[in-house]
Amino acid sequence: MMLRLVPALTILVFLAPVLVGLAGTLAPAFxxxxxxxxxxxxxxxxxxxxxxxGFASSLRLTVTVGFLAxxxxxxxxxxxxxxxSHSRRFARFQALLTPLLASPHASIALGxxxxxxxxxxxxxxxxxxLTGWMRPPGDLVTIRDPYGLAxxxxxxxxxxxxxxxxxxxxxxxVPAARLIAGARSMGYARHTAWLKLVLxxxxxxxxxxxxxxxxxxxxxxxxxxxLGPGNPPPLxxxxxxxxxxxxxxxxxxxAAAGMLQLGLVLAGLILCRxxxxxxxxxxxxxxxRGGRQGLADxxxxxxxxxxxxxxxxxxxxxxxxxxxxxTASWPFGAALPRSWSVAAWMSSSDRLLATLATTVVLAAAxxxxxxxxxxxxxxxxxxxxxxxxxxxxxxxxxxxxxxQIAFLFGLQVALVRLRLDGTMLAVIWxxxxxVLPYVFLSLADPWRAxxxxxxxxxASLGASPARIFLSLKLPMLLRPILVxxxxxxxxxxxxxxxxxxxxxxxxxxxxxxxLTLASGADRATIGVLGLLQALxxxxxxxxxxxxxRIIFRNRRGLA
Numbered sequence: 001m002m003l004r005l006v007p008a009l010t011i012l013v014f015l016a017p018v019l020v021g022l023a024g025t026l027a028p029a030f031x032x033x034x035x036x037x038x039x040x041x042x043x044x045x046x047x048x049x050x051x052x053x054g055f056a057s058s059l060r061l062t063v064t065v066g067f068l069a070x071x072x073x074x075x076x077x078x079x080x081x082x083x084x085s086h087s088r089r090f091a092r093f094q095a096l097l098t099p100l101l102a103s104p105h106a107s108i109a110l111g112x113x114x115x116x117x118x119x120x121x122x123x124x125x126x127x128x129x130l131t132g133w134m135r136p137p138g139d140l141v142t143i144r145d146p147y148g149l150a151x152x153x154x155x156x157x158x159x160x161x162x163x164x165x166x167x168x169x170x171x172x173x174v175p176a177a178r179l180i181a182g183a184r185s186m187g188y189a190r191h192t193a194w195l196k197l198v199l200x201x202x203x204x205x206x207x208x209x210x211x212x213x214x215x216x217x218x219x220x221x222x223x224x225x226x227l228g229p230g231n232p233p234p235l236x237x238x239x240x241x242x243x244x245x246x247x248x249x250x251x252x253x254x255a256a257a258g259m260l261q262l263g264l265v266l267a268g269l270i271l272c273r274x275x276x277x278x279x280x281x282x283x284x285x286x287x288x289r290g291g292r293q294g295l296a297d298x299x300x301x302x303x304x305x306x307x308x309x310x311x312x313x314x315x316x317x318x319x320x321x322x323x324x325x326x327t328a329s330w331p332f333g334a335a336l337p338r339s340w341s342v343a344a345w346m347s348s349s350d351r352l353l354a355t356l357a358t359t360v361v362l363a364a365a366x367x368x369x370x371x372x373x374x375x376x377x378x379x380x381x382x383x384x385x386x387x388x389x390x391x392x393x394x395x396x397x398x399x400x401x402x403x404q405i406a407f408l409f410g411l412q413v414a415l416v417r418l419r420l421d422g423t424m425l426a427v428i429w430x431x432x433x434x435v436l437p438y439v440f441l442s443l444a445d446p447w448r449a450x451x452x453x454x455x456x457x458x459a460s461l462g463a464s465p466a467r468i469f470l471s472l473k474l475p476m477l478l479r480p481i482l483v484x485x486x487x488x489x490x491x492x493x494x495x496x497x498x499x500x501x502x503x504x505x506x507x508x509x510x511x512x513x514x515l516t517l518a519s520g521a522d523r524a525t526i527g528v529l530g531l532l533q534a535l536x537x538x539x540x541x542x543x544x545x546x547x548x549r550i551i552f553r554n555r556r557g558l559a
Contacts, residue, residue, distance in 0.1 A: 003383065005089055007378035011395060013373065014436045017411050017429065022262075024410020028255035035413070036248040045252035049260070052253070054232030062235040062264065065148040065228070066218030069155035070268075073213055076156065076310070077163035079303035082194045085171060086180065094168060097161040099534065100314050102486075102541050104494030106511050107533035109154045109226035110518060110526055111317025114324055116142045116150060121320050125335050137333055144229050151228040155220065157314035159213045160307060163206065167447070170205035174198060189293035191300045196287045203276075210392065212400040214272060215265045219403035222496040222511070226518045235261055236405045240497065243409050244505075255409060262406040269401070318534055324527030345525035356532060358491055359509040362424065363536075366431035367488035370439040371481065377440070378447040379469060382455075387448070396437045408501040415502060422504035430502035431492045439488045446480035478551070482544035492538035510536075 027033065049055060051302035082252070084090045100108070104349055115121045119136035127133045143150040176198045183193035219236045221230075235257055242254035324330075328341035345352070381387060411430065415421040450473065458468045474481070496511050507543035 003376060003380040003479040006373060006380055010377055010436070011445055013429075014399060014433045015395065017433050018402055018407050020414050021407030021409070021411035022402070024408070024413040025258050025407055026254045028252050028409075029259040031252060032086065033251060033255075033411065033413075035416075036202045036251060038252060045256040048134035048253040049256045052238075058232040058235050058238055061148050061229065061232065062218060062261075063156075065151050065234065066264075066268065067216065069152045069159065069217040070210070072152070073156055073159035073163055073217075074210055076160045076303060076307040076399045077167055078199065079300045080160070080164055080307045081167045081171070082191055082199075082489070083304040084298050085168070085176065086190070086193075090168070094165065097164060097178060097311070098541055099318055099538060100157060100161045100311065102490050102535040102537035103163065103318060104222075104490070104511060104537070105154075105158050105220070106222040106226065106408060106494065106496060106515055107530040108157055108314060108323065109223040110514060111158065111321045112150070112154050112313070113143050113226055113518070114320040114523065114527070115313060115317045116153070118142055119332055121316065123506055124332060127333050134333065143227050144227050146489070148228055148234070151220070151234075154227045155217050156310050157317070159217065160311065163209060163213065165205050166209040167202060170202045171198075173205065174201045179517075187292045189297045191297045192293050194293065195296050196283075200283065207276075211269055211272065214268050215401045218265050218268055219261050219405060221405065222494070222515060225515050235264070236384060236403065239405045251409070256429045258403070258406040258409060261403045263293050265401065265403050321527045321530040321534065325531050327524055327527070344522075344528050348525065352532075355508050355510055355513055356536075358507065359511070362427055362499075362509065363489040363492035364432055365428045366435045366492045367439065367485050369428070369432055370436040370488050371485060374440045374443050374484070375481075378444060379473075382447070382452070383465065396440055399433045400437055404497045408497050412501045412504070421502065422506040424507065426502040427499055427507050430497050430498040434495060434498060435488045435491045439484045439492050442484040442487045444482055446477060450476060479544065479548040482547060483541075486540035486544040489540045492534060493536055
């Protein structure tokens with residue numbers, strides 16, 4: 001009986017905050033927020049937003065960065081999978097992506113700032129021998145550039161690995177090797193065959209993940225605070241600044257900016273859908289012409305090579321965080337630090353430990369709740385033999401498709417009325433909204449793939465459903481459960497806006513602390529916080545891999 005209630009409870013838990021938050025942001029966007037004395041519906045917030053001196057540049061920056069990063073991520077991921085999926089190196093390559101997948105967006109951005117800045121690691125490696133620079137060039141803009149190119153690069157280092165993993169998972173449901181072999185026997189080049197036969201079958205399964213990439217790229221805040229231009233900033237950053245302003249009148253145009261951000265994402269998804277239709281018609285014509293080879297066979301390897309370089313710089317960024325966290329002296333022109341120190345780790349150890357403890361507690365609580373709800377939903381699905389339709393999958397993606405800035409302020413208003421703002425419970429709930437979809441998507445396929453004959457055999461021997469669940473299913477699915485937990489913890493640790501709004505600025509995590517200090521000059525402390533952001537999820541992923549091997553060391557199929 002209790003299991004029947006779990007799906008409805010799950011939907012309520014992670015959709016209610018989004019819907020309430022949207023309603024709570026929509027009203028102030030049209031001038032209605034009684035808490036600050038705004039009691040009349042008006043368009044004044046929109047006039048203020050549209051009249052802001054940098055609005056046009058901010059809007060243009062948001063659109064160009066969002067679409068450029070999304071499209072380049074998709075092209076890069078497709079090129080990489082198309083060139084590697086047939087080789088034995090593909091599995092090892094996916095393992096190499098783990099540090100980038102596990103690291104939050106903010107830690108990657110902080111590391112890239114250390115690598116790409118005019119005084120960054122790359123310039124230090126080639127100076128003064130190749131550049132002649134004895135000091136950082138003052139006229140070179142490589143981060144926070146007015147065109148947002150550094151921000152695009154930062155998004156690529158995170159979104160390409162995500163899409164590669166999504167495409168790789170979808171490949172398991174497509175007979176790609178047989179299709180390519182058949183096409184090759186008819187004279188098709190490998191990459192042309194992959195694009196004509198494999199990609200069209202993969203697209204329906206990777207459509208929603210790509211939509212999530214579009215939504216995030218159009219509304220990114222954490223990476224934009226580090227790598228994006230500051231004046232004018234992207235629209236989501238502008239709204240965040242106004243929501244954090246001491247002048248309460250700023251809340252109204254900030255809410256309008258949040259609603260505009262939602263409109264941009266919806267428009268982006270509609271344009272993407274229209275683009276799919278046009279590309280489908282073009283692709284069908286291209287396939288019917290029967291060309292055996294073409295530009296794709298030369299272009300895809302080139303794009304894949306550029307993606308390799310991008311991901312290598314992303315890994316270099318994580319290494320830069322580690323180096324700076326232990327650096328005592330690193331003068332410009334030196335390839336590596338001249339002297340090392342643990343002073344940055346020791347000087348604020350008490351505060352660091354408290355912040356880390358808060359971060360871990362929040363992540364563990366949100367992930368544990370997400371696991372309970374997801375396992376309950378999947379177990380109910382297995383017992384009732386009813387697999388949910390595509391509509392449920394769309395519901396799962398709602399928190400990932402709706403810009404955070406469009407509903408988190410409204411959610412904060414609701415939490416204030418419930419007297420929950422600034423509490424750990426509020427932050428855990430806010431994190432749960434984003435953790436739950438990722439945990440469910442990580443766990444659903446392994447759970448559904450478990451052969452139901454195991455449960456039937458146990459039932460025929462007299463085992464109760466509870467005993468089958470506890471003694472059979474949970475042990476057999478321990479590794480997927482731990483991997484899903486690691487994913488959930490990584491997502492929770494990376495939450496910035498959810499922590500700031502639900503915590504009312506009173507609850508600090510390593511992510512909020514790192515972004516607060518991002519514009520400061522203390523690179524060692526920033527390196528410590530950025531490294532911790534990356535290390536905690538990596539440790540969780542390592543535990544998810546190692547623990548089953550230890551527990552089931554005598555059972556090869558489970559380890």
